[in-house]
Amino acid sequence: MSKRTVSMVLTTLIIGMLILIVNSNMETTGLIDTIVVGADSTTIEYESGLEKGNTPPDFELSTLSGDIIKLTNYKGKKVVLNFWASWCGPCKAEMPHMQNYYVKYKDSTNVEIIAVNMTTEERGRKSIEKFIDTYGLTFPIPLDNDGEVMDKYKIMTIPTTYMISTDGTIKQKIIGPMDEKTIKELVDNLD
Numbered sequence: 413m414s415k416r417t418v419s420m421v422l423t424t425l426i427i428g429m430l431i432l433i434v435n436s437n438m439e440t441t442g443l444i445d446t447i448v449v450g451a452d453s454t455t456i457e458y459e460s461g462l463e464k465g466n467t468p469p470d471f472e473l474s475t476l477s478g479d480i481i482k483l484t485n486y487k488g489k490k491v492v493l494n495f496w497a498s499w500c501g502p503c504k505a506e507m508p509h510m511q512n513y514y515v516k517y518k519d520s521t522n523v524e525i526i527a528v529n530m531t532t533e534e535r536g537r538k539s540i541e542k543f544i545d546t547y548g549l550t551f552p553i554p555l556d557n558d559g560e561v562m563d564k565y566k567i568m569t570i571p572t573t574y575m576i577s578t579d580g581t582i583k584q585k586i587i588g589p590m591d592e593k594t595i596k597e598l599v600d601n602l603d
Contacts, residue, residue: 416568417533423569427502427588462566468493468574468582469564473528473554476541481526481554484580490523490602491576492595495567497533498543503571506589507547513595514551522578523599525551530570532559577602 462468472482483493494510496503507527514525527549529540544553556562565574575584575598583602590598 419568424500424502427569462574462582462585464583464585465581467580468576469561471528471554471561471564473556473561475552475554476537476544479552481552483526486524486526486576487580488522488578490521490578490599491574492523492525492599493574493576494525494527495530495562495565495572496527496570497530498539499533499535500570502589504543504547506571506591507543507549509590509592509595510551511547511549513592513599517596517599518551521599527551527553528561529553529555530559530562530567531555531557532562575599575602579603
């Protein structure tokens with residue numbers, strides 16, 4: 413395993429354990445503690461091109477069904493750009509919240525959730541398909557087959573989410589899982 417993969421796995425395990433401790437008595441769709449969500453955009457060191465107010469790197473990836481997802485095609489919409497993997501505990505905690513939010517608000521709030529699967533970190537295509545089926549995910553899920561997008565966005569911890577406004581610029585970066593209430597608040601604050 414590469415150092416990057418080991419680092420990502422350890423970070424994900426730590427976050428996952430914190431979530432399990434905090435949410436041990438809550439249902440899957442219960443609130444996720446905002447202390448775990450805790451990544452304020454003012455405290456994150458961004459790489460060049462990923463700062464608040466910058467236009468994020470464009471990408472073109474295909475989904476399991478072969479649909480092409482290109483980030484710049486979503487300019488004019490609010491975008492929740494999420495990076496995840498099927499083995500990630502915090503990703504598993506977050507996905508029901510993302511799906512619930514998407515079903516309730518995708519049309520009324522001009523929002524799109526794009527959940528980029530870090531395919532190079534997966535155990536095969538079947539793991540991704542099973543995860544999508546298990547959680548009934550209906551938002552676009554492009555596959556980062558070669559890790560290029562993960563590298564462009566400097567993803568070290570998952571889940572990581574970029575909140576992108578209608579003008580196509582980054583407004584916030586969140587490291588860790590979000591619950592439905594947090595997603596709604598973040599999207600409502602996008603312009």
